[in-house]
Amino acid sequence: MPRRDGVALPLTAAQREIWLAEQRSRTPIPGYRVGECLEIHGPVDRELFETALRRVVDEVDALHVTFVDDGEGPRQVLRESWDWAPAHLDLSGEPDPRAAAVEWMERDLLRPLDLARDPLFGHALIKASPTEYLWYLNYHHVVLDAISSSMLRQRVGEVYSALAEGGAVPPCPFGSLRDLVDTDAAYRASPDFAADRAYWTERFADLPAPTRLTDTSATDPHRTLRVAEERELRRPDALRAAAGRCGVRWSRLVVAATALYAHRLTGNQDVVLALPVTARRGADRDLMAVPGTMSNVVPLRLTVRPDMPWRELVAQAAREVETAVAHERYRSEDLLRDLGAPGSIGTAFPLIVNIMAFNSRPSFAGHTASVHHFVSGSTTDLAVWVFDYRDGNPPLLRLHGSPEAYGPDDLAGHQQRLLALLDTLADRDQDEPVGRIELLTAQERT
Numbered sequence: 001m002p003r004r005d006g007v008a009l010p011l012t013a014a015q016r017e018i019w020l021a022e023q024r025s026r027t028p029i030p031g032y033r034v035g036e037c038l039e040i041h042g043p044v045d046r047e048l049f050e051t052a053l054r055r056v057v058d059e060v061d062a063l064h065v066t067f068v069d070d071g072e073g074p075r076q077v078l079r080e081s082w083d084w085a086p087a088h089l090d091l092s093g094e095p096d097p098r099a100a101a102v103e104w105m106e107r108d109l110l111r112p113l114d115l116a117r118d119p120l121f122g123h124a125l126i127k128a129s130p131t132e133y134l135w136y137l138n139y140h141h142v143v144l145d146a147i148s149s150s151m152l153r154q155r156v157g158e159v160y161s162a163l164a165e166g167g168a169v170p171p172c173p174f175g176s177l178r179d180l181v182d183t184d185a186a187y188r189a190s191p192d193f194a195a196d197r198a199y200w201t202e203r204f205a206d207l208p209a210p211t212r213l214t215d216t217s218a219t220d221p222h223r224t225l226r227v228a229e230e231r232e233l234r235r236p237d238a239l240r241a242a243a244g245r246c247g248v249r250w251s252r253l254v255v256a257a258t259a260l261y262a263h264r265l266t267g268n269q270d271v272v273l274a275l276p277v278t279a280r281r282g283a284d285r286d287l288m289a290v291p292g293t294m295s296n297v298v299p300l301r302l303t304v305r306p307d308m309p310w311r312e313l314v315a316q317a318a319r320e321v322e323t324a325v326a327h328e329r330y331r332s333e334d335l336l337r338d339l340g341a342p343g344s345i346g347t348a349f350p351l352i353v354n355i356m357a358f359n360s361r362p363s364f365a366g367h368t369a370s371v372h373h374f375v376s377g378s379t380t381d382l383a384v385w386v387f388d389y390r391d392g393n394p395p396l397l398r399l400h401g402s403p404e405a406y407g408p409d410d411l412a413g414h415q416q417r418l419l420a421l422l423d424t425l426a427d428r429d430q431d432e433p434v435g436r437i438e439l440l441t442a443q444e445r446t
Contacts, residue, residue: 042367061177157362196330238426306435350381
């Protein structure tokens with residue numbers, strides 16, 4: 001591995017937006033502290049796990065940076081190593097080990113990080129019982145995004161399994177941070193950047209009013225969000241079959257359902273949703289194996305009319321997603337600046353639909369693991385998250401909401417209605433006008 005110490009690199013455009021937001025904020029921004037917990041269903045060798053973890057951290061350039069401003073703008077400087085160690089906790093003697101672990105992890109996520117001095121990541125292995133361990137990983141969003149975290153989870157499981165089984169550790173699959181930075185800089189100086197800018201500025205030239213499900217004037221997108229408990233989609237196979245009949249991926253059907261839900265609750269026919277994306281497609285090299293921060297949020301603009309057939313809305317959602325993803329590398333912060341729009345992404349596009357699909361859950365020497373995500377992200381209204389691990393279990397639906405706009409009962413009500421709506425749409429005639437599609441739950445109808 002090439003020597004890192006002292007190597008200085010520019011920031012990616014995504015990193016620069018996060019760094020600037022942190023500099024403007026008087027306090028650390030909660031949404032940029034990202035945490036995940038893997039519930040490993042089996043015993044874990046503590047020493048072997050730490051060996052695997054240290055090896056993977058050493059492989060990832062992005063986990064070796066500090067941020068400096070040398071008068072010519074921010075830069076990230078790579079260090080050869082950090083003086084760090086994972087925490088080891090034995091909570092198996094607690095009355096409720098998992099609750100004690102969650103409390104400890106949530107408290108740790110509130111710990112502020114200094115971008116110029118601190119390791120911008122952390123790990124803990126928590127023993128809940130002799131056959132149940134929790135791996136807690138956290139990071140600052142300025143160094144890793146969601147797809148990068150998925151890469152790390154898989155790689156640690158791969159290395160740990162190889163060590164535990166006495167086999168050779170597969171070669172490191174990761175590219176370098178310089179690959180990410182150079183590719184991002186080349187894009188921003190390319191005709192593709194200009195073409196993407198032209199697409200977005202034309203699509204949103206008459207910047208529509210933000211789509212909100214409440215009229216609460218929440219203005220701070222960086223408040224700690226309220227969350228509704230994860231719930232399984234009740235009929236995922238029927239939803240996939242319904243999407244197949246419409247000739248689209250089932251995730252597009254979820255986007256269309258969210259747009260329909262917003263239309264019915266607000267009466268708006270011009271509905272704008274925010275869609276988080278990897279912003280790695282279309283690059284001149286493969287960036288899907290390079291940990292770092294590139295992710296973006298792109299706006300989806302849909303027209304929803306009461307007399308519109310359901311299949312027309314689904315087809316429109318599929319086209320809108322496809323086109324937006326084709327231009328996903330152009331940052332929405334740049335778009336707002338182009339349009340002279342006030343505020344931030346969280347205020348301009350506050351209704352989020354985030355569908356996270358993972359290839360598989362990691363395995364640790366034959367023991368499977370369940371992944372749990374702590375609340376993250378920025379919005380002044382509502383975020384609809386769907387997690388699909390493609391492991392035979394149903395996808396999970398979770399709602400995040402601005403605490404200024406939603407109480408716990410409000411979020412629970414939206415979640416119940418969305419689950420019921422997805423159930424309804426699984427069997428709905430494709431020619432049914434969207435204005436006739438039932439929105440209330442059975443209990444609300446009663």
